[in-house]
Amino acid sequence: MSETIAEIIRGRRTIHDFLPDRMPPRELILEALELAAWAPNHRLTEPWRYYLLGPEMKEKVCRLNADLIRAARGDQAAEMKLQRWLAIPGWLVQTCAVSASPIRADEDFAACCCAAQNLMLYLWSRGIGCKWTTGELSRHAGLYELLQIDRQQEKITGIFWYGYPQAVPTTLRRPLVEKLTELP
Numbered sequence: 388m389s390e391t392i393a394e395i396i397r398g399r400r401t402i403h404d405f406l407p408d409r410m411p412p413r414e415l416i417l418e419a420l421e422l423a424a425w426a427p428n429h430r431l432t433e434p435w436r437y438y439l440l441g442p443e444m445k446e447k448v449c450r451l452n453a454d455l456i457r458a459a460r461g462d463q464a465a466e467m468k469l470q471r472w473l474a475i476p477g478w479l480v481q482t483c484a485v486s487a488s489p490i491r492a493d494e495d496f497a498a499c500c501c502a503a504q505n506l507m508l509y510l511w512s513r514g515i516g517c518k519w520t521t522g523e524l525s526r527h528a529g530l531y532e533l534l535q536i537d538r539q540q541e542k543i544t545g546i547f548w549y550g551y552p553q554a555v556p557t558t559l560r561r562p563l564v565e566k567l568t569e570l571p
């Protein structure tokens with residue numbers, strides 16, 4: 388890793404447009420998922436689960452989303468979205484194990500978010516961009532059914548699109564002084 392950790396954290400951006408037809412190697416994604424597990428995690432519950440979608444499942448998911456859009460906004464909007472989504476190279480779904488305890492559920496979700504950031508930062512350091520999405524589809528029963536995820540056992544925490552960035556957006560953060568209270 389030639390960049391410092393500060394450069395990687397500051398430089399990572401959510402990527403909206405990926406180079407088409409350039410799929411990052413599966414081994415690199417598995418390496419990133421193994422690293423993701425080194426997230427802080429109260430009681431070491433390791434609550435994250437991952438579903439790495441191949442081309443067939445990716446197409447089914449894109450078509451399910453297009454069906455939802457068709458019902459709400461019509462054929463043209465559905466077709467546009469379908470083509471846009473089919474061009475996204477990498478598809479990964481993260482879930483969090485469901486817990487009956489609200490405290491544990493919060494802690495497990497926090498750990499999944501830490502794992503997600505590990506994943507995205509490592510991939511970024513290897514030239515791969517991600518977009519973490521939590522749109523309507525990620526809560527839709529149809530997606531659970533397609534991926535055969537039991538809602539009683541796991542909750543989808545994000546759909547992660549990944550690939551080589553076509554463009555890297557710029558963004559800003561508020562100055563720290565607006566967020567920090569220092570106490571004596």
Ligand SMILES: Cc1cc2nc3c(=O)[nH]c(=O)nc-3n(C[C@H](O)[C@H](O)[C@H](O)COP(=O)(O)O)c2cc1C
Pocket residue numbers: 399400401402518519520521522545558
């Ligand atoms: C839990 C979570 C859900 C997100 N869901 C979406 C989403 O549905 N659509 C989207 O465009 N971006 C989504 N994002 C990405 C944010 O919009 C993005 O992180 C934010 O604009 C800051 O940009 P940056 O990641 O480049 O710093 C999500 C991020 C997080 C952490």
